[in-house]
Amino acid sequence: MNRATFTALTGAIAGMLATRSFAAESPESHATPHGAQRIAMLVYPGMTALDMVAPQLIFAALGNTDVQLVWKDRKTVLSDTGVPIVPTQTFDEVAPGLTVLFAPGSSYPVMNDPKVVAFMQRVGPSAEYVTSVCTGALILGAAGLLRGYRATTHWVFHDVLATLGATPVAERVVVDRNRITGAGVTAGLDFGLRMAAKLRGDDYARMLQLIFEYDPQPPFDAGSKAKAGEKIGRKVRTIFAPALASAKKEAAIARERLTL
Amino acid sequence: MNRATFTALTGAIAGMLATRSFAAESPESHATPHGAQRIAMLVYPGMTALDMVAPQLIFAALGNTDVQLVWKDRKTVLSDTGVPIVPTQTFDEVAPGLTVLFAPGSSYPVMNDPKVVAFMQRVGPSAEYVTSVCTGALILGAAGLLRGYRATTHWVFHDVLATLGATPVAERVVVDRNRITGAGVTAGLDFGLRMAAKLRGDDYARMLQLIFEYDPQPPFDAGSKAKAGEKIGRKVRTIFAPALASAKKEAAIARERLTL
Numbered sequence: 463m464n465r466a467t468f469t470a471l472t473g474a475i476a477g478m479l480a481t482r483s484f485a486a487e488s489p490e491s492h493a494t495p496h497g498a499q500r501i502a503m504l505v506y507p508g509m510t511a512l513d514m515v516a517p518q519l520i521f522a523a524l525g526n527t528d529v530q531l532v533w534k535d536r537k538t539v540l541s542d543t544g545v546p547i548v549p550t551q552t553f554d555e556v557a558p559g560l561t562v563l564f565a566p567g568s569s570y571p572v573m574n575d576p577k578v579v580a581f582m583q584r585v586g587p588s589a590e591y592v593t594s595v596c597t598g599a600l601i602l603g604a605a606g607l608l609r610g611y612r613a614t615t616h617w618v619f620h621d622v623l624a625t626l627g628a629t630p631v632a633e634r635v636v637v638d639r640n641r642i643t644g645a646g647v648t649a650g651l652d653f654g655l656r657m658a659a660k661l662r663g664d665d666y667a668r669m670l671q672l673i674f675e676y677d678p679q680p681p682f683d684a685g686s687k688a689k690a691g692e693k694i695g696r697k698v699r700t701i702f703a704p705a706l707a708s709a710k711k712e713a714a715i716a717r718e719r720l721t722l
Numbered sequence: 723m724n725r726a727t728f729t730a731l732t733g734a735i736a737g738m739l740a741t742r743s744f745a746a747e748s749p750e751s752h753a754t755p756h757g758a759q760r761i762a763m764l765v766y767p768g769m770t771a772l773d774m775v776a777p778q779l780i781f782a783a784l785g786n787t788d789v790q791l792v793w794k795d796r797k798t799v800l801s802d803t804g805v806p807i808v809p810t811q812t813f814d815e816v817a818p819g820l821t822v823l824f825a826p827g828s829s830y831p832v833m834n835d836p837k838v839v840a841f842m843q844r845v846g847p848s849a850e851y852v853t854s855v856c857t858g859a860l861i862l863g864a865a866g867l868l869r870g871y872r873a874t875t876h877w878v879f880h881d882v883l884a885t886l887g888a889t890p891v892a893e894r895v896v897v898d899r900n901r902i903t904g905a906g907v908t909a910g911l912d913f914g915l916r917m918a919a920k921l922r923g924d925d926y927a928r929m930l931q932l933i934f935e936y937d938p939q940p941p942f943d944a945g946s947k948a949k950a951g952e953k954i955g956r957k958v959r960t961i962f963a964p965a966l967a968s969a970k971k972e973a974a975i976a977r978e979r980l981t982l
Contacts, residue, residue: 467802467828467965512934515775515805519907522803529804538808542727543782544789545775546808548798568727596935617935634939646935647779648911655941668944669954673961674772675856675877675906677945678938679894681915684928685937694929701933705727 498528499561499661502585504601505531505549506572511541512647513566513595520654521562523670524662532556534577542568553581562657563589567597567616567647570705573604573712574719582607591660595644595653600709602643603628604716612638616646617687618702625713627722648685651676758788759821759921762845764861765791765809766832771801772907773826773855780914781822783930784922792816794837802828813841822917823849827857827876827907830968833864834975842867851920855904855913860969862903863888864976872898876906877947878962885973887982908945911936 501521503514514531521529533539533549540546563586572578582605586592594602599615602608603626613628613636614620620630635653636643642660644653655676658667684690690698761781763774774791781789793799793809800806823846832838842865846852854862859875862868863886873888873896874880880890895913896903902920904913915936918927944950950958 467962510779511775512772512779515771516908518805519770519772519803531805543779544810545778545791546810548806548808550804550806634937635941645937646933648776648934648936648938651908652939652941659941664942665954668942668950669957671940671942671944672947672950672954672958673906674908675945676908676938676940677894677905677949678908678940679912680931680936680938681895681912681919682924682928682931684931685935687932689937690928690932694925694932697929698932702727 498526499524500557500559501527501529501562501564502532502551502556502560503529503564504566504578504582504598505533505539505547506569506578507539508542508569508572509539509566510568510596510647511543511545511547513568513598513650514564516648516650517564517593517595517654517657519674520651520658520670521564523673524658524666527561530556532581553577556581556585558585558588560585560589561661562591562593565594565598565601566650567595567600568705570597570600570708570712573601573709574715579605579719589640591640591642591657593642593644593653593657595650596646597709599623599628599643600626600713602641604712604720606720606722608641608643609720609722611641612636613641613643614645614649615643618646618699618706619709622706622709622713625710625717625722627717627720758786759784760817760819761787761789761822761824762792762811762816762820763789763824764826764838764842764858765793765799765807766829766838767799768802768829768832769799769826770828770856770907771803771805771807773828773858773910774824776908776910777824777853777855777914777917779934780911780918780930781824783933784918784926787821790816792841813837816841816845818845818848820845820849821921822851822853825854825858825861826910827855827860828965830857830860830965830972833861833969833972834979839865839979849900851900851902851917853902853904853913853917855910856906857969859883859888859903860886860973862901864972864980866980866982868901868903869980869982871901872896873901873903874905874909875903878906878959878966879969882966882969882973885970885977885982887977887980 530551608628623630790811869887
């Protein structure tokens with residue numbers, strides 16, 4: 463999708479203005495397009511870029527959306543694998559009444575970062591949809607936004623959701639009222655298409671699927687614990703042991719803070 | 723994958739040093755880990771971030787890789803949908819002898835940008851693998867790197883590959899000797915796993931598939947022209963008409979330059 467295609471795509475929708483490009487330096491350019499649906503996607507150091515980038519592509523391609531990457535400040539954040547991403551808006555600049563609030567994984571101290579918690583609690587309750595991919599669900603949960611909701615997260619972290627007052631569900635995308643959560647990392651594509659269908663209808667989502675040529679053909683069939691087998695599953699659990707310990711520690715702190 | 727997991731993962735591999743994080747400001751931190759396989763991923767204004775971000779995650783998770791996002795300078799580039807990404811290395815800083823050279827889509831003037839062409843021609847011939855996702859293949863082609871090779875690209879652009887001396891093949895990932903090309907946008911995941919298998923073996927690729935929970939379950943089955951149906955296909959072709967015209971124009975210029 464080049465800029466012209468993107469313009470044609472977004473321009474095609476309901477005759478609205480095409481979603482404009484961001485210019486990180488110029489606050490003027492962040493003016494919300496008239497009547498646009500505002501989508502705030504949390505970004506932070508140590509996040510998994512793919513968790514955010516796949517849904518961002520879909521949200522931006524809905525047309526008439528104002529998609530912002532939000533953080534405490536506009537300093538470049540490094541993803542877990544070293545992709546430097548520049549936030550486009552600070553927490554203070556995000557007004558309540560969002561169409562979508564979104565959190566990606568995968569860093570756990572962020573769950574109890576007072577500024578993150580305050581932001582999520584300020585804009586979460588009025589958001590039309592409160593959403594996440596991967597362990598972004600733990601950030602929602604640590605702000606009390608999943609209490610009493612069914613939700614999913616990366617398969618290694620399901621138990622941690624329960625600590626945060628949610629009911630973990632082993633599905634690719636879990637929809638419970640306006641809480642929509644995706645499983646690990648690559649579930650962002652399936653999550654994004656579900657969101658596209660909710661916000662623009664099934665045919666629009668199908669069109670985006672064809673535009674992004676989402677006709678998955680993984681060379682192996684190892685995308686779930688059951689399919690990957692015992693040996694690989696054990697290896698992954700070992701690799702994730704420190705991360706799981708960190709997430710559990712933060713969840714316990716959040717639980718006490720939230721008096722769950 | 724948080725930093726600890728990432729470290730555990732990369733640390734687990736062959737006992738090598740974990741791939742370190744990038745610090746865009748500090749050139750010292752860009753020192754190549756001892757013996758690491760160098761991977762250079764082109765980034766540029768108007769690119770589709772997802773084309774690059776999915777393979778980047780996989781390349782970084784191979785461990786003992788030095789993955790750089792390369793451009794003319796280190797100024798932030800905006801993706802087509804407005805994700806601001808900071809390049810981590812300039813063209814001048816990339817020595818030949820790469821393990822992987824990679825190009826993402828989706829802007830066409832970049833095909834004939836003299837600095838891009840010069841860079842691709844300087845480091846392409848000595849790279850162990852010359853690769854792309856989506857219309858990144860057109861950038862490879864415009865540098866003469868696909869002449870006589872079978873290759874794929876986004877489905878709308880297949881004919882343009884032929885103008886650049888390649889043989890277009892309608893497959894998700896096409897491997898012809900050391901040229902490995904993926905189809906549109908989301909094919910980056912399937913491409914990335916194929917690369918992981920080539921560079922680290924099938925079981926390693928399966929492990930990454932489980933870590934990234936790549937068990938695709940798109941809510942619709944519209945990821946190819948045939949599956950999406952006539953009506954949606956026609957709509958997408960209309961949306962892409964200006965982009966296709968731009969790509970064809972640039973391919974004609976490149977063809978003349980390359981004396982194909």
